[in-house]
Amino acid sequence: MNQGILVVNGLGKSYRLGLREQQANTFRDLLASWARAPLQRLRRLGEHDIAAEDAFWALKDVSFSVQPGEVVGIIGRNGAGKSTLLKILSRITEPTEGEVRLRGRVSSLLEVGTGFHPELTGRENIFLNGSILGMSRVEIRSKFDQIVAFSEIEKFLDTPVKRYSSGMYVRLAFAVAAHLEPEILIVDEVLAVGDIEFQKKCLGKMGEVAREGRTVIIVSHNMSAIQALCERAILLRTGRVVEDGRTPEVVRSYLKFLEKGASSAFVDNPERKSSGSVMLTGANMLDDQGFPISHPVSGQPLIFQFDYLNKNGTKQIDVVMTLFNHLGTAVSNFSTRVHGVRLSIDDSGSFYCAIPKLPLPMGDYRLAVALQVNGQNIDLIPNVLVFSVTVGDFFSTGLMPDIQYSTALIEHKWETTKEHIVASVTDGSL
Amino acid sequence: MSEMIIRPRKGWINIDWAELYRYRELLFFLTWRDILVRYKQTVLGVAWSVLQPVFMMVIFTVIFGRLAKIDSEGLPYAVYVYAGLLPWTFFSNAVSLSGLSLVNQQALLTKIYFPRLFVPTSIVGAGLVDLAISFLVYGVILAVYGIVPSAGIMWLPLLVVLTVLATLGFGYTLAALTVSYRDFRFLVPFMMQAMMYISPVVYPVTLVPERYHWLLALNPMTGIIGAFRSAVLGTPWNPTTLIVSTLVTLVLFVFGLFFFRRTERRFADIA
Numbered sequence: 001m002n003q004g005i006l007v008v009n010g011l012g013k014s015y016r017l018g019l020r021e022q023q024a025n026t027f028r029d030l031l032a033s034w035a036r037a038p039l040q041r042l043r044r045l046g047e048h049d050i051a052a053e054d055a056f057w058a059l060k061d062v063s064f065s066v067q068p069g070e071v072v073g074i075i076g077r078n079g080a081g082k083s084t085l086l087k088i089l090s091r092i093t094e095p096t097e098g099e100v101r102l103r104g105r106v107s108s109l110l111e112v113g114t115g116f117h118p119e120l121t122g123r124e125n126i127f128l129n130g131s132i133l134g135m136s137r138v139e140i141r142s143k144f145d146q147i148v149a150f151s152e153i154e155k156f157l158d159t160p161v162k163r164y165s166s167g168m169y170v171r172l173a174f175a176v177a178a179h180l181e182p183e184i185l186i187v188d189e190v191l192a193v194g195d196i197e198f199q200k201k202c203l204g205k206m207g208e209v210a211r212e213g214r215t216v217i218i219v220s221h222n223m224s225a226i227q228a229l230c231e232r233a234i235l236l237r238t239g240r241v242v243e244d245g246r247t248p249e250v251v252r253s254y255l256k257f258l259e260k261g262a263s264s265a266f267v268d269n270p271e272r273k274s275s276g277s278v279m280l281t282g283a284n285m286l287d288d289q290g291f292p293i294s295h296p297v298s299g300q301p302l303i304f305q306f307d308y309l310n311k312n313g314t315k316q317i318d319v320v321m322t323l324f325n326h327l328g329t330a331v332s333n334f335s336t337r338v339h340g341v342r343l344s345i346d347d348s349g350s351f352y353c354a355i356p357k358l359p360l361p362m363g364d365y366r367l368a369v370a371l372q373v374n375g376q377n378i379d380l381i382p383n384v385l386v387f388s389v390t391v392g393d394f395f396s397t398g399l400m401p402d403i404q405y406s407t408a409l410i411e412h413k414w415e416t417t418k419e420h421i422v423a424s425v426t427d428g429s430l
Numbered sequence: 431m432s433e434m435i436i437r438p439r440k441g442w443i444n445i446d447w448a449e450l451y452r453y454r455e456l457l458f459f460l461t462w463r464d465i466l467v468r469y470k471q472t473v474l475g476v477a478w479s480v481l482q483p484v485f486m487m488v489i490f491t492v493i494f495g496r497l498a499k500i501d502s503e504g505l506p507y508a509v510y511v512y513a514g515l516l517p518w519t520f521f522s523n524a525v526s527l528s529g530l531s532l533v534n535q536q537a538l539l540t541k542i543y544f545p546r547l548f549v550p551t552s553i554v555g556a557g558l559v560d561l562a563i564s565f566l567v568y569g570v571i572l573a574v575y576g577i578v579p580s581a582g583i584m585w586l587p588l589l590v591v592l593t594v595l596a597t598l599g600f601g602y603t604l605a606a607l608t609v610s611y612r613d614f615r616f617l618v619p620f621m622m623q624a625m626m627y628i629s630p631v632v633y634p635v636t637l638v639p640e641r642y643h644w645l646l647a648l649n650p651m652t653g654i655i656g657a658f659r660s661a662v663l664g665t666p667w668n669p670t671t672l673i674v675s676t677l678v679t680l681v682l683f684v685f686g687l688f689f690f691r692r693t694e695r696r697f698a699d700i701a
Contacts, residue, residue: 015699091436091543093698099437106434114541117463119470131459132542160470
């Protein structure tokens, strides 16, 4: 028998397909279906014995074991079963089969500020949230000052949290969570909140937790965070464990898989969220002559072309794009809004976005794009283009800086006299 | 080292008393939250818990006492009806709120584990504070009318416990049902209104022929309200209704507990 602090054995969770439609959502439906097929109805209410054919397995045959002090990252695409796994580990939902053995006090953080009540003050919420997260009153009281100091909101302690800025809210919420002392900590994507400085502080605190020998399970889309924190990663795909090993290797095969997925970015893309009104139908990269290219070059112009189909006569749209590097870190954001423009569209056609001088070092990238109307996403494709950038002569010197230390290429110049450097900045020769 | 096993469970599930005890502080905090939140940003604050039954008392006294001249067993109608409104207001408010409690706490249910039973229980706990305040007001009303409570008042704590059990029984059942069937959102307010008229809040149970008393007492509040009056005002006790209602209350409470537990594991999936 395995001696891990957390042992998952043959875990599976199934949902009935079309659960929402088929299940009686109103009492009238229940009565109606009872009238139609009383026996069948009773049988179904009794247990969820789900026939194999209409069951959807969000998680299937998942087994792994975690040793005390290990920090394990769970990665995978949306719908791979990460959240379901976390929910079972946190006892929010029950598995359909298999079991989990936990040897130690568990705390799970699926969101920051769980149970925060907007009408209550910061002070009151520290107690409420701490208690919901499993701290005793004595424990909260003894850590109260540390929590307040960590959150940097001393002045607003007696203000209802509904008056807090979102940054303050998150800081307070995370401060409470950061002072939990579980033996096993289960964390979801919570690192993706707050300002950059505070994120760093939280990452630091997380690292501290890990170094103290606590067992941590983290789910995240942020590959840099996963790589920074976890020595081991588990890759899930369609509810199954496909790889379990050292983080760098697992992250690499995940990204490779993402690339393959991009060829079908427009058809049957589970990551796509589309309202069906205006839809992207194609995406290409072009060079400065307007010819399609597959590998953009550092320092060269790059044009993105997007084809669309407009089904409901929408007149104007906003477009937002985010470019991610191979670690899943957002490198840059592109938006029609910052240019104060909206794109006027026809029933079908294309629009373009040009980058005069591609400031990216060699590497693999992913582009996410969202079409918006009135700030609402009407088509969102997180992996519309996945591409590799080739080495180019960005600095016109034939040389490149060490790409290991570069996320982006930034134009710069060196001088030894202040007048010269100031002049080169003001006359635009830089 | 403590070991916990998570595995699928089937059918009726036991109540995990040890766990409830372990989490007892959370019940305190949830109750405390419900009390704090209830009257935040209201101008009158806690006064509402006093005003509600007092308003009802005035309205009922005018309509049923003065106009309809309903018998109040020789007591001033206001005093008589308020004794019924005490347990009734507590019951109907707490049942309505706890019926909605799981749906309202959906965000919490899908993000963290804690004994789900605490969600409706904390609502009922918070209601007890209002009940206590209403009792104080009743003391004032009794003093104004120059009525001294009977010796039966020593049974009051037991009757409050019985009221709480009945409230929890209804609350657990309706909370679990409302998660699956949102119809109960609409049904519960209507149910409470109908129940008030079949409970002897505004009239004495003696208005109904005696052979039907047991039938009325299938509604737990029938026996409880009658007993409240007997305890405080010294009206004759009605053993039939009290015994039947007590039995129904106990059955309902146990059923509510287990029904809730049985449905509980699906809350996060369907909430």
